[in-house]
Amino acid sequence: MTPNEHSAATAGEHLWLHFTRHSDATDHAIPTIVRGDGAYIYDSAGRKYLDGLSGLFVVQAGHGRTELAAAASKQASELAYFPLWSYAHPQAIALAERLAHYAPGDLNKVFFTTGGGEAVETAWKLAKQYFRLLGKPNKTKVISREIAYHGTPHGALAITGIPAIKTMFEPLVPGAIKVPNTNIYRSVEHRDDPVAFGRWAADAVEQAIIDADPSTVACVFVEPVQNAGGCFPPPPGYFERLREICDRHDVLLVSDEVICAFGRLGYMFACEKFGYVPDIITCAKGMTSGYSPIGACVISDRIAEPFWRDKVSFSHGFTFGGHPVSAAVAMANLDLFEREELNKHVATNSGLFRETLNKLYDLPIVGDVRGDGYFFGIELVKDKATRETFTDEESERLLRGFLSKALFEAGLYCRADDRGDPVVQLAPPLICGQAEFDEMEQILREVLTQAWELI
Numbered sequence: 001m002t003p004n005e006h007s008a009a010t011a012g013e014h015l016w017l018h019f020t021r022h023s024d025a026t027d028h029a030i031p032t033i034v035r036g037d038g039a040y041i042y043d044s045a046g047r048k049y050l051d052g053l054s055g056l057f058v059v060q061a062g063h064g065r066t067e068l069a070a071a072a073s074k075q076a077s078e079l080a081y082f083p084l085w086s087y088a089h090p091q092a093i094a095l096a097e098r099l100a101h102y103a104p105g106d107l108n109k110v111f112f113t114t115g116g117g118e119a120v121e122t123a124w125k126l127a128k129q130y131f132r133l134l135g136k137p138n139k140t141k142v143i144s145r146e147i148a149y150h151g152t153p154h155g156a157l158a159i160t161g162i163p164a165i166k167t168m169f170e171p172l173v174p175g176a177i178k179v180p181n182t183n184i185y186r187s188v189e190h191r192d193d194p195v196a197f198g199r200w201a202a203d204a205v206e207q208a209i210i211d212a213d214p215s216t217v218a219c220v221f222v223e224p225v226q227n228a229g230g231c232f233p234p235p236p237g238y239f240e241r242l243r244e245i246c247d248r249h250d251v252l253l254v255s256d257e258v259i260c261a262f263g264r265l266g267y268m269f270a271c272e273k274f275g276y277v278p279d280i281i282t283c284a285k286g287m288t289s290g291y292s293p294i295g296a297c298v299i300s301d302r303i304a305e306p307f308w309r310d311k312v313s314f315s316h317g318f319t320f321g322g323h324p325v326s327a328a329v330a331m332a333n334l335d336l337f338e339r340e341e342l343n344k345h346v347a348t349n350s351g352l353f354r355e356t357l358n359k360l361y362d363l364p365i366v367g368d369v370r371g372d373g374y375f376f377g378i379e380l381v382k383d384k385a386t387r388e389t390f391t392d393e394e395s396e397r398l399l400r401g402f403l404s405k406a407l408f409e410a411g412l413y414c415r416a417d418d419r420g421d422p423v424v425q426l427a428p429p430l431i432c433g434q435a436e437f438d439e440m441e442q443i444l445r446e447v448l449t450q451a452w453e454l455i
C-alpha cells in the first residue's frame, strides 16, 4: 500500500496523534488529509475543505507550491545534510543574513532550531547564559502571560500559561511567573478604555518583576497578538511601555513570533507592526510555509556580544537546527513572499476579512470578533449582553462534541478551542481573498446557528 492508500480507519492503530483524545476516534474515523492545492485541502475520500488555519498557522503561501518542493529537491541533491556545529553551509548563511535584514534594530544574529518550542527553549537558555556571562547568574526567571502557548518542551511548557496542559508534567522548570494577558473583552479592569487597560496590563509585568526581585528576572516572553485564548491584540501603548519596563529592570524582551511572523500580520516580523524592538525574536512555522521544518531565534548584537568573547560558546544546539533543505526552502519561500507581495496583500485585505467576520455579530452566540492581519478569533458566548460564557460541560458538548466536526463536515478546516473561553480560530493562507472570506463566513454562519439551537 502507498501512504496515500492508508485509510482513515487505520490511522489510529500505530499513529499517536498530538493533543488528541484517541478514545474519540472509536466513534468516528480520523480525518486523513492527502493533498493540498492553494487554500484547499483534500481528504482520503476526495472531499475538499477550505484550510482556514493554514494547517497550524504554517502554510502561508498556500498548498501545492511546486517551486518550494523543487527548492527542497535541489538542495537535497546537492547537500542533504550538514550540522551547524562548528561548520556552516551556504543556505544557513544566506538565510541568517536575510532574517537579520528583515528584523528591526540591531537584531543581527540568528540561531537556528527545528521548530517553535525549541526556539522558545533556546531563547530562555540564551538569556540565562547572557546574564551569567555579565556576572549576574541570579537572573534566571521568566515572565509570560496567562493562557499563552509557547510550546511543549519542559522549559517552553513552564513558560506556557495553560494549566490544563501542564499539571501532569510537574515539576516543570522553576522560575516561570505568570502575568495577565491582554484580553480586554474579559477584563474587569478598564474594559472601556483600551489605553488605560494597556497601561494596566504592562504595569502588571513591572509589578511581577518587582515582586520576584529584578535581580532574579532574565526575560519576558510575549506574542505580538496572543494566540491561545483567541487572538488578543495588544492595546495601544502596551508594547511601548513594556519595552520601557524591561529596560528599566535590565530584563530581556522576547517577542514570540512563532505564529505572528512571516506575513500573518502583514509584516515579516510582527514587532514592526506594533513599533517595538525586542531583544530576541523566536520564529518558526511560516518561514518555509511548512514545506520543511525550521525555527530560529533572532538575537540583538547587544545580547550576542558576550558570546563572541574569547573562549565563550553557547552550550546548546540541535542536530537538525538550520537543516540545509529547510533553509533552502525558507529562502525560496521568502523569494515567493517578495515576488507576490504577500505582506502587502495581507495588509490590504485584512480589513475586508475583519468586516466579513463582523457580519456574524448578528448571531446570538457570537460575543467578540478580534484579531489582526489574517489571524482572527471569534469568542462564543451564552449571553451576548452579559458576556456570560459556557459551563465546562456545555463547552465540552459545544466545542469537542459538535463544532469542530460540524465545521469540518461543512467544508471548513479551522479550530474550535477552549484553552481560555470558547473560541473559533481562523488563520487562512495569505493568498486568500474575499471569495474565501465569504466562504468562511457562510459556513460559520450555518454551523454556529445549529450550535445555538443545540445549546
Ligand SMILES: Cc1ncc(COP(=O)(O)O)c(C=O)c1O
Pocket: 115, 116, 117, 118, 120, 149, 150, 151, 152, 223, 227, 256, 257, 258, 259, 284, 285
Ligand atoms: C507562540 C508559539 N510559541 C511556540 C510554539 C511552539 O512551536 P512548535 O509547535 O513548533 O514547537 C507555538 C506553537 O503553536 C506558538 O504558537
